[in-house]
Amino acid sequence: MPDPTRSTIETRFPRLEEEFAAICDCGGRLAGTASAAAAVELLVRLGEAATGVTARREVVPYAGWRGRGARIVLARGEAIACHPLVRTVATPAEGIEAEVVDLGRGTPEEFDAHASEIAERIVLVRHELMFNAGTIHRRVKYERALAAGAVGFLIAGPLEGSLVAGSSGRSGEAGIPAVGISPETADRLSPSADGFPSVRLVVETDEAPAEAQNLFFDIPGQEDGWVILSAHIDGHDLAESAMDNASGLAVALSVAAEIARSGERPRHGLRLAFFNVEEWALLGSKSHVETLSHSEREQIALDVNIDSVGFSRRLTALTSGFAGLEPFLLKRAEECGVPLRLFRPLQTNSDHANFAAAGIPAFRLVAGFGEPASAGRLILTAGDTRDTVDAGSLRDAARLTLAIVTGALAADLGERTAWRGS
Structure with missing residues (x-):
C-alpha cells in the first residue's frame, strides 16, 4: 500500500x-x-x-425537473432576475401577486415573531454558510414557510451581484414557488412605513420522470x-x-x-x-x-x-x-x-x-x-x-x-x- x-x-x-x-x-x-x-x-x-x-x-x-425561467416584477413594472430553486413548483402563467415579508435570517424565533404576517405572503430569508455548527438549512426555512401558509419563498444569497441556487426542499407534489435572489434585490424588498412591498413572482418549470x-x-x-x-x-x-x-x-x-x-x-x-x-x-x-x-x-x-x-x-x-x-x-x-x-x-x-x-x-x-x-x-x-x-x-x-x-x-x-x- x-x-x-x-x-x-x-x-x-x-x-x-x-x-x-x-x-x-x-x-x-x-x-x-x-x-x-x-x-x-x-x-x-x-x-x-x-x-x-x-x-x-x-x-x-x-x-x-427543469427550470425554464423566473422573474420578480416590482410594483412599477420593473422585472428583476431570480433563479428557480430545484424542484420548485411553477406559478400560474401570469404569476402570483403578493406582499413580501422579510424574516431576516429565517430563524425559528423570527418565524414565531412574524407568525401572524406570513399567511398569503411571500417569505424572504437569507442563505447561510452551510459549513457551520449552527446553520439552519434552506429546507427547514422552506418547510416552515409552507406550513405557515406562505404563497412563495425567496432566499437571498451572500455574493453581491449574484443569484443563489439550491434545492427548494420540496419533498412531495405540494409546494410553493421558491427562487434565489441577490442581496441587492433583498434590500429592495425591505418593508417601508407604507407596509410590505408587493411583487409579482413568475416561475416556469417542466417536470417528468x-x-x-x-x-x-x-x-x-x-x-x-x-x-x-x-x-x-x-x-x-x-x-x-x-x-x-x-x-x-x-x-x-x-x-x-x-x-x-x-x-x-x-x-x-x-x-x-x-x-x-x-x-x-x-x-x-x-x-x-x-x-x-x-x-x-x-x-x-x-x-x-x-x-x-x-x-x-x-x-x-x-x-x-x-x-x-x-x-x-x-x-x-x-x-x-x-x-x-x-x-x-x-x-x-x-x-x-x-x-x-x-x-x-x-x-x-x-x-x-x-x-x-x-x-x-x-x-x-x-x-x-x-x-x-x-x-x-x-x-x-x-x-x-x-x-x-x-x-x-x-x-x-x-x-x-x-x-x-x-
Missing part, C-alpha cells in the same frame, strides 16, 4: 489538478442537463483509468469488507460547481489511483463511489443504501465522503455521531501531517448521512467549516468557479484522504467494532 506519510510527495497525485479542471469544464452539472450527462461519461473514463476496473452503473429514478446514474469502481481486497470512498457528481448551474464538488471528485480519483497503482491487495476492498442527484435531497446515495441487504451493510467498514475541499487548509471531519471513529482519524491526520478538526453531531448535508442513518460508520471531509470568510460562502452562487480552489489545499485534502483510506483498508475487526461503537 502507498505510504501516505513519506516526505517525497511531489510524485503523488500527478493528475489531480488536470482532472479537477476537466470536471469543471463540464459546467455546473445540474441533474438532468447535458452538463451532468457529460460529467458522468467523463467520470467513467477517469474512474476506469484510475482504478483499472470497469465502471458499474446504477440507475437512480427520480422526479425530473427521469433517471440518473451512480458510478462504482470496485478494487477487491483479501476479505469481504469494503471501504467506500465517495463524492457526488451533480451540482448547480450558476457556475462550475468547482468547490462543490469537482474538488471532491478529483481528490477521490487521485486517491483511488494511488492505491490501485501500488499493486498491493489490501485487507478490505476499495469501492470508489460517485453518487448522483446529491443536490436533490441526497437521492442517489439514499437509493443505493436502501438496496443494500443487512449483510452488505455489515461488510462496509467505513464511508469516506469527500465533499467541498481545496478552498481552505482547515479541514474538518463531520463524524456523524461515531465517536469511536475519531481517534483513528486524528491518528492518521497526525501521521500525514495534515491538521484535522472534528465535528460530531450528525449533519445531513451530504451523502455520508445516508450511510450513517443505516448504522454504517461514515464521515464527510469538508474545508472551511466554521470559517464565514472562506470561499465556501460562495458555494451555490456564480462564484463557485475553479479559481476559488487552491492547488496546495487540494493536495492537502488528497494527502489526508489517502492516509485515512489506507488505514481503513488495513483495519482489523477490533478497529471496525470500535468505529461502530459496538
